[in-house]
Amino acid sequence: MATLHTRSAARLMIAPSVLLLLAWMIVPLAMTIYFSFLRYNLLMPGMEEFAGFSNYSYFLTDPAFFQAIFNTLAIVLGVLFITVVGGIALALLLDQPMFGQGIVRILVIAPFLIMPTVAALIWKNMFMNPVNGLFAWIAKLFGLQPFDFLANAPLMSVILIVAWQWLPFATLILLTALQSLDEEQKEAAQMDGAGAFSRFIYLVLPHLSRAITVVILIQTIFLLSVFAEILVTTNGGPGTQSTNLTFLVYAQALLQFDVGGASAGGIIAVILANIVAFFLMRMIGKTLEA
Amino acid sequence: MARNVSTQRKIVVTVVAWTIGILIFFPILWTFLTSFKTEAEAIASPPSLFFFDWTTENYHEVQSRSNYFLHFMNSVVISFGSTLIGLIIAIPSAWAMAFSPTKRTKDVLMWMLSTKMMPSVGVLVPMYLMFRNTGLLDTRTGLVIVLTLINLPIIIWMLYTYFKEIPGEILEAARMDGASLSKEIIYVLTPMAIPGIASTLLLNIILAWNEAFWTLNLSAAKAAPLTTFIASYSSPEGLFYAKLSAASTMAIAPILILGWFSQKQLVRGLTFGAVK
Numbered sequence: 001m002a003t004l005h006t007r008s009a010a011r012l013m014i015a016p017s018v019l020l021l022l023a024w025m026i027v028p029l030a031m032t033i034y035f036s037f038l039r040y041n042l043l044m045p046g047m048e049e050f051a052g053f054s055n056y057s058y059f060l061t062d063p064a065f066f067q068a069i070f071n072t073l074a075i076v077l078g079v080l081f082i083t084v085v086g087g088i089a090l091a092l093l094l095d096q097p098m099f100g101q102g103i104v105r106i107l108v109i110a111p112f113l114i115m116p117t118v119a120a121l122i123w124k125n126m127f128m129n130p131v132n133g134l135f136a137w138i139a140k141l142f143g144l145q146p147f148d149f150l151a152n153a154p155l156m157s158v159i160l161i162v163a164w165q166w167l168p169f170a171t172l173i174l175l176t177a178l179q180s181l182d183e184e185q186k187e188a189a190q191m192d193g194a195g196a197f198s199r200f201i202y203l204v205l206p207h208l209s210r211a212i213t214v215v216i217l218i219q220t221i222f223l224l225s226v227f228a229e230i231l232v233t234t235n236g237g238p239g240t241q242s243t244n245l246t247f248l249v250y251a252q253a254l255l256q257f258d259v260g261g262a263s264a265g266g267i268i269a270v271i272l273a274n275i276v277a278f279f280l281m282r283m284i285g286k287t288l289e290a
Numbered sequence: 291m292a293r294n295v296s297t298q299r300k301i302v303v304t305v306v307a308w309t310i311g312i313l314i315f316f317p318i319l320w321t322f323l324t325s326f327k328t329e330a331e332a333i334a335s336p337p338s339l340f341f342f343d344w345t346t347e348n349y350h351e352v353q354s355r356s357n358y359f360l361h362f363m364n365s366v367v368i369s370f371g372s373t374l375i376g377l378i379i380a381i382p383s384a385w386a387m388a389f390s391p392t393k394r395t396k397d398v399l400m401w402m403l404s405t406k407m408m409p410s411v412g413v414l415v416p417m418y419l420m421f422r423n424t425g426l427l428d429t430r431t432g433l434v435i436v437l438t439l440i441n442l443p444i445i446i447w448m449l450y451t452y453f454k455e456i457p458g459e460i461l462e463a464a465r466m467d468g469a470s471l472s473k474e475i476i477y478v479l480t481p482m483a484i485p486g487i488a489s490t491l492l493l494n495i496i497l498a499w500n501e502a503f504w505t506l507n508l509s510a511a512k513a514a515p516l517t518t519f520i521a522s523y524s525s526p527e528g529l530f531y532a533k534l535s536a537a538s539t540m541a542i543a544p545i546l547i548l549g550w551f552s553q554k555q556l557v558r559g560l561t562f563g564a565v566k
Contacts, residue, residue, distance in 0.1 A: 010390045013382035017446055018398065020379065024439045025405045031416035090310065097296075098304040106550050107311035110318055113549035115500040117521045118538045122317050124524075126324065126531055132333040134320070140335075167314070169560065176557045214561050225409045228502035228517065232524035246411040246503075253415050254507065263415050270412035277407035285400055 029270070035263035042257035055264035064240045064248060065265075071155055072244040072272075076223045078159040079166055080216060086163075087170025087215065088208070092200075094171070095178045105175075112168035116228035123161045124150060124233045154234040154242035161229050166222075170215045177211035178204070217280040224273050245269050318542070325349070325535035332531035348536035356519070358537065365515035365541075367430050368505070369498035372437035373491055376445045379438075381487065384449035389458065399450065406443040410503045421508055428513045436504045441494050448493065448559045452486025489555035492548060496556075499545050516541040 039051040059065050094105060111119065127133050128149035136146035149157040181204065189199050225246045230236055236243035236251060243251070249269060253262030312319075324332050326344045352358045387395045417436070418427075426432030456479070464478045502517040509518050520541055523534045549556065 007390065007392070010386035010392075013386035014398065016379050017383040017402070017442060020439065021402055021405050021442060025408065028413035028416040028420075029408070031419075032413055035415055093303070093307050093310070096303045096307075097300050098307050099300070100304065100308065104307045104311040105553070107315040109549065109553060109556075110315050110546060112556075113496065113500070113546050114318065114542050115517050115520070115545070116502040117506070117517050117524075118321075118542055119317075121520060121523055121534060122321050122538060125529065125534060126320060127317065132529075132531070134337065137335055137337060164314075164317070172553065173557055173561060176554075218561060221407055225411060225503065227411070228506055228521070231506060232521050235524075246409065249411045249414065250507070253418065259415050259419070266409075266412040266415060269409045273407055273409045273412075277404060280407065281400055281404060285396075 032263045032266050032270075035259050036267050038260045038263075040259040042259060051260060055260045056268075058261055059264045059268065064243065067240045068243050068245045068248040071240075071242060072224060072246075074155055075159055075162065075226055075244055076220055078156075079163045079223050080219060082159070082163040083166045083170040083219065084212060084215060086167050087174050088212075090167070090171040091174035091178050092204075094175055108171055109168045111165050112172075114165065116165065117232050119165050120161050120229040120232045123157075123164070128157055150234050151238060154238065158226070158229055158233060158242050161233065162223065162226055165229075166219055169219065173215050174208060174211050177208055181207050213283055217276065217283060220276050221273065221280065224269070224276065245272070318546075321535045321538050323535075324531055325539045327532050327535075329530055329532045332535070348532045349540070352533055352537045352540075355533075358519070358540070360512075361514055361516050361519040362540065364430060364509075364513055365499055365517075368433045368437060368513075368515050369495045371430070371434040372441065372498050373445075373494040375434065376438045376442050376494060377449075377487065377491060380442060380445040380449055384446050384453055387446075388450055388453035388456075399447065402443045402446055406440070410440070414507060417504075418507065427508060428510045430513045432508060433505060433513060433515070436508065437498045437501055440501070440504070441497055444497070444559060445490055445494055448490040448555075449486060451558065452489070453483065455486075456482045489552060490559070492552045493555050493559040496545055496549055496552070 036055050037051060037053070038048050039054070040048045090108065094101065094108070098104070125133070127135050130136050130146045130148040130151075133146075135149070139146045147153075185203060186199065189203050194202070226244060227246045227250065230242055230244065230247045231250075234242040236247045240248075245265065246269065249262050249265040252258050252265055256262075323339065325348055326346065327342050328345060328347070331338065331342045387399065421427040421432050426435070460478060460482075461474060464474050469478065499515075500517065502521075505515050505517045506521060509515065520534075520537060523537065
């Protein structure tokens with residue numbers, strides 16, 4: 001190997017990736033930080049001036065900001081709860097012997113492969129629409145008043161749609177982890193008289209803990225930046241009821257053209273994500289050693 | 291007797307699992323079915339599951355109204371383009387890190403991954419302005435560049451975990467048998483590396499095809515891939531359920547099929563090798 005890959009050759013091979021990612025990480029982020037200290041609106045070009053922390057204080061005192069933080073957390077926690085609990089249940093179910101296991105797996109995985117705009121529009125129009133949606137039809141079948149999901153429970157609707165997309169991810173990973181559980185251990189526990197419940201609590205759950213952590217951390221990274229699902233369903237509304245931090249920054253930048261304010265919001269989003277990323281990186285770092 | 295109980299149990303599990311599986315899949319099935327209905331049948335009450343006059347009219351309509359094929363090709367070019375360029379950049383890097391690691395390799399890998407953790411919205415403003423000022427806004431080139439960059443860490447990581455599994459001793463054995471360098475690469479390394487490269491390619495095409503932050507923000511009409519095109523159905527046109535369904539079915543079918551073939555790689559790629 002040494003002749004083929006001398007150290008400098010290896011460096012040369014790694015260099016393009018490192019340089020590209022370095023540029024990608026530093027240049028735009030530095031610009032965002034710079035913009036965040038400017039009063040800069042695209043509708044008033046040439047009027048840029050240093051604004052100190054006023055963009056941050058604007059953002060941090062905007063009631064919409066707190067709503068957005070709340071909504072961001074609600075989406076992350078709501079979806080995590082549904083997908084982790086549902087994912088464990090589904091993984092346990094799919095791990096049982098059955099007929100046509102492969103096909104059921106394929107059915108369950110499917111939502112994860114659907115592009116976000118399609119997933120959101122299907123749910124919005126064909127299921128949650130209060131006039132022509134399937135849910136409205138079911139409600140009428142039982143003599144109930146159809147519920148206008150997106151108008152009356154916008155945040156919950158978004159959570160449901162996103163959870164539908166991510167449930168397969170959690171299921172698939174937990175199922176993969178479950179299948180690596182030693183069959184003999186399960187049998188030994190059974191022979192020692194452990195019931196199904198205590199086998200789950202003392203054997204299966206600890207075995208899954210690593211996979212669950214991975215699911216939680218990776219999903220959190222993606223769920224912090226839910227965007228397309230909100231854009232095509234509620235557009236952040238009514239009001240700001242379903243606006244998360246990503247959507248708020250998008251609206252500030254591309255609808256209000258407030259470059260300075262949006263940049264400050266972007267930096268806040270980066271800081272939030274970094275806190276999560278810190279834990280995720282440590283987790284993955286450990287697996288590198290293993 | 292015991293056998294009987296386990297068969298019974300198997301049947302119960304089968305019924306429950308199939309019911310749940312079909313429920314989860316139902317929105318997709320429903321979209322597929324609706325795409326073959328007329329607009330009137332699509333919103334008929336009570337809705338019909340299979341017994342309606344099947345028509346392919348919507349598929350023609352979608353194409354003739356909005357040049358669907360252009361957006362489909364945009365998706366193809368953007369996802370394949372960004373994946374191939376990403377692979378060309380990533381293969382040498384992953385190769386070098388897997389086969390001649392230094393004590394800093396791990397740090398480099400972790401750092402690469404950390405770039406993936408940066409929320410896109412944190413750099414939305416400068417990216418938008420740079421694209422606007424350089425004329426990259428709403429171009430395939432621009433989207434290929436961004437998607438290459440955002441998926442590069444995943445490509446490198448996946449390749450790295452696959453390359454890591456190729457045993458170095460095999461190379462030594464080949465050399466002992468008198469294989470030249472070129473023979474070593476063609477007959478020994480390439481065949482062992484190809485499955486890993488193929489899985490990485492597959493997963494990344496899926497990710498790029500479905501990417502819906504940068505495509506939505508940086509494309510409008512001429513370079514719009516299917517994610518952006520479908521988003522245009524969000525208001526009033528979305529009420530044409532049959533056409534929305536036809537457009538959606540064509541947008542998701544290729545990836546659905548690709549994804550089903552690469553379940554295992556999905557797990558591995560999306561967890562950066564942490565769960566295999």
